[in-house]
Amino acid sequence: MKFLILGISLFLVSILFGQETYNGVIVDQENDELPGVKIHNLNSNDKSRSSIDGQFVVKAQQFDTIEITYNSYDTLQVVAGLDWKTDQSNRVLLKYATQEIGEVMIVKKRMADFNVGFMPPIKGVRLNTGTNSIIELENLSGAKSTGNAREMYAKVPGLNIWENDGAGIQIGIGGRGLSPKRTANFNTRQNGYDISADALGYPESYYTPPIEALKSIEIIRGSAALQFGTQFGGLLNFEIQDPIKHSPFEFTTRNTVGGYGYFSTFNRVSGTHKRMFYQAYHQYKRGDGYRENSQFYQHQAYAEFGYYLNEDWTISTEFTHMNYLTQQAGGLTDLGFEEDPQQSIRDRNWFAVDWNLLALKSKYEFNKTTTFDIRAFGMISSRKTIGFLGKITQTDLGGNREMIYSDFMNGGVEARFMKKYSWLEADGKASKVRGALLVGGRFYRGETQTKQGTAAAGNKADFTFINPRDVEGSSFIYPSNNQALFAENMFFFGEKWRMNLGLRIENISTRSEGFYKEYVVHPLNYDTLAINRQRDSNSVARTVPLFGAGVSYKVGSNANLYTNFTQNYRAINFTDIRVTNPNVLVDPDIKDEYGFTSELGFRGLLNDVLIYDLSAFYIFYGDKIGLAPKPKTVKKERTNIGDAQNYGVETFAEIDWLKLGGHKRDWSLKTFVNASYINANYINSKEPNYVGNKVEYVSSYMVKSGISSSFKNWTFKVQYTFNSAQFSDASNAIEPSGDALLGEVPAYSVFDFSGKYKFKKWFQVEFGVNNITNTSYFTRRATGYPGPGILPSEGVNGYLTLQFKIGK
Known part of the structure; x- marks a missing residue:
């Protein structure tokens, strides 16, 4: 027994004293440190990760095998005591995975020098193909x-922007001739989960995360977008900054003042301690607005908490809150806009939003080739509007106002499983075919409740129905259910060819149920003779299979030629159907929209000097919904106008002129050009006069160009934006109507200036002037709220931001 105890003791001592500590730093081929690299002792099964600056510490016995893995890089194995020494800092070089080298290098260079570019083919549990852009902020x-x-x-081609306000409270962007209205043609997400009111029944978002909180903005169009949904526009994903990894505490504050009474403060804390990481921020902004009667305030708050259960399994939770109140200045007639775009003839219109999001996420890496990701998300939110919605030619005589109140609730679960694999390996040689298979499923349920009726008089933001139990307009509930399965497979053939195939099956059920009231009015004195309460219900269920495919060919080391095709689908927006607009009627037989997108493009990076992306696209848009004349009335009808086609060319290029000599310099001088030509027209319509007409809110020519320069800690940029004229309806009316609902949206040009100075350690100053030339222009004629009529864009406006950051 004594000998046994002695033997065990000697064995334990040999293990304890046999282990050595190895340290060093992990870098890539550009000599940049790599954070979060997994370091696995295959003998002891111990695991760790490199820090934010690439440093690592690992314990191992002599001759233990250490495996180092990182997404998009080749796996490396080293032997302790032979390849690594304990008495020195070991510098470990990871090389880009052969068939991903071009895209990965482009991402890195873009992040460092260009701020925009293309995503690698594999990122986490996601495949990226076709036209995609990532804006590094x-x-x-x-x-x-x-x-x-x-x-x-500015550097994403083909985007048309509605400028709804000058404070970034809401954005409205549409790509390739699609409507910019509240970004409804994109599948809009934050950190990969839904943020819109109802992804199917009401895919509009009243919430936009603060740019100051974001790491990047991702836009994916083409066949890869089928992983996320059916929308024509693809994916728009806001990536919030990651918690700081190398410190238990970091504090950032940004404070901005600007024209028209603008003030904003953004404050963020973040850190990582052992296996726990966290962050939280709050932003408050307020202002008087560019126009009369356009004051606002907004609060945004976000909190994230996560934990590494082990080196392979991470869980986290995120909560987002946003609320704002804005006074709506209303629309203007064309004459009123020419006289003074800052004037307002509405002083009783208000808009309020309260948005709450919760997400739970879990990611487990079975091994270096297999990953499972699941996230559950939910939202409870509301929006309220109150005011006088009559045509802008009508005088608001006071009295009771009209109010629309909507409650949004939705929740869902989305799971993704990715497996990387190799085929045709022989004699230790590299496989001829490699691939990645992504499969997933989604369950989603949404419910919107909307009431429309008479509200309190006065001019304050008093969101109170006079008769909340029996509103004067309508009361509806809109449930929606969605189950989806999707699969995407990417094949790598040798060094140059890549092909992807995608399939998505959607089971969609949308309903509306409630009542609306019809009023019989005397033709002479306009007295109400009768009120008819009409019950109404509608239900549509459908199963929709969608397919996508793409091919890419590597031309040289950092350039790709690509093409892809994908089917699209957009469900009926039931909320728009039953909300009464005094200026617009709705076709009760309105149908879903369908179509497809195809594209051909060439993109790349040339010697770290020039980044470029050239593409041509074609979109077929069947049963497109829009406004058409309602027979025997003076009103417009929201209906399926007909079939449309959008096709065009998008180009983007940015060059760093001072790198042409091949020498590294303190100066940089860069110019970029983002230009697109889009021809969108109706090819079939139940209104014969519409065939051949241009689709509404499509600028045939859009150009954004800029020049920027940096020297040491200084950065300056001047940017030019041009949009050609657009039509506001399918009739292509050029002359404006008296109520400003119809007519051309004229071409406009805008110049913006910005600058920045970074102090050596903690401080940063940002400054600029938007719309330097004080151009008077507008991007939209609203048919209802927040108009109706012309909504002027902001004039000249300066700002100054002070940033202070400190960490432990």
Whole structure:
């Protein structure tokens, strides 16, 4: 027994004293440190990860095998005591995975130098193909506090922007001739989960995360978008900054002042301690607005808490809250806009939103080739509007106002499983075919309740129905259910070819149930003769299979030629159907929209000097919904106008002129050009006069161009934006109607200036002037709230931001 105890003791001592500590730093081929690299001792099964600056510490016995793995990089194995020494800092080089080298290098270079570019083919549990863009925001200059969309999205081709306000409270963007209305043609997400009111029945979002909180904005169009949904526009995903990894505490504050009484403060804390990570931020902004009667305030708050259960399994939770109140200045007639775009003839219109999101996420890596990700998400939110919605040619005589109140509730679960694999391996040689298979499922349920009726008089933001139990307009509930299965497979053939195939099956059920009231009015004195209460219900269920495919060919080391095709689908928006608009009627037989997108493109990076993306696209849009004349009335009808086609060319290029000599310099001088031509027209319509007409809110020519320069800690940029004229309805009316609902949206040009200075350690100053030339222009004629009529864009406006950051 004594010998046994002695033997065990000697064995334990040999293990204890046999282990050595190895340390060093992990870098890539550009000599940049790599954070979060997994380091696995295959003998002891111990695991760790590199820090934010690439440093690592691992314990191992002599001759233990250490495996180092990182997404998009080749796996490396080293032997302790032979390849690594204990008495020195070991510098470990990871090389890009052969068949992903081009895209990965482009992402890195873009992040460092261009702020925009293309995503790698595999990122986490996601496959990226076709046209995609990622906007890296850390070093991007511009009006971040107000979220000026002209500057933030300047390098993404083909985007048309509605400028709803000058504070970034809501964005409205549409791509390739699709409507910009509240970004409803994109599947809009935050950190990969839904943020819109109802992804099917009401896919509009009244919430936009603050630019100051974001790491990047991702836009994916083409066949890869089938992983996320059926929308024509693809995916728009806001990526919030990750918690700081190398410190238990970091504090950032950004404070901005600007024209028209604007003030904003953004404050964030973040940190990582052992296996726990966290962050929280709050943003408050207020202002008087560019126009009369357009004051506002907004609060945004976000909290994230996560924990590494082990080196393979991470769980986290995120909560988001946003509320704001804005006074709506209303629309203007064309004459009123020419006289003074800052005037307002509505002083009793208000809009309020309360948005609450909760997400639970879990990611488990079985091994370096197999990952499972699941996230559950939910939302409870509301929006309220109150005011006088009569045509802008009608005088608001006071009295009771009209109010629309909507409650949104939705929740869902989305799971993803990715497996990377190899085929045709022989004699230790690299496989001829490699691939990645992504399969997933989604369960989603949404419910919207909307009431419309008479509300309190006065001019304050008093959101109170006079008869809440029996409203004068309508009361409806809109449940929606969605189950979806999707699969995407990407094949890598040798060094140059890549092909992907995608399939999505959607089971969609949408309903509406409630009542609306019809009023019989005397033709002479307009007295109400009778009120008829009409019950109404509608239900539509359908199963929709969608298919997508794409091919990419590597031309040289950092360039790709690509093409892809994907089917699209957009369900009926029931909420729009039953909300009464005094200026617009709704076709009771309105149907879902369907179609497809195809594209051909060439993109790449040339010697770290030039980044470029050229593409041509074609979109077929069947049963497109829009406004058409209602027979025997003077009103417009929201209906399926007909079939449309959108086709065109998108180009983007940015060059760093001072790198042409091949020498590294303190100066940089870069110019970019983002230009697109889009021809969108109706090819079939139940209104014969519409065939051949242009689709509404499509600028045939859009150009964004800029020049930027940096020297040491200084950065300056001047940007130019041009949109050609657009039509506001399918009749292509050029001359404006008296009520400003119809007519051309004229071409406009805008210049923006921004600058930045970074102090050595803690401080940063940002400054700029938007719309330097004080151009008077507008991007939209609203048929209802927040108009109706012309909604002027902001004039000249300056800002100054002070940032202070400190960490432990």
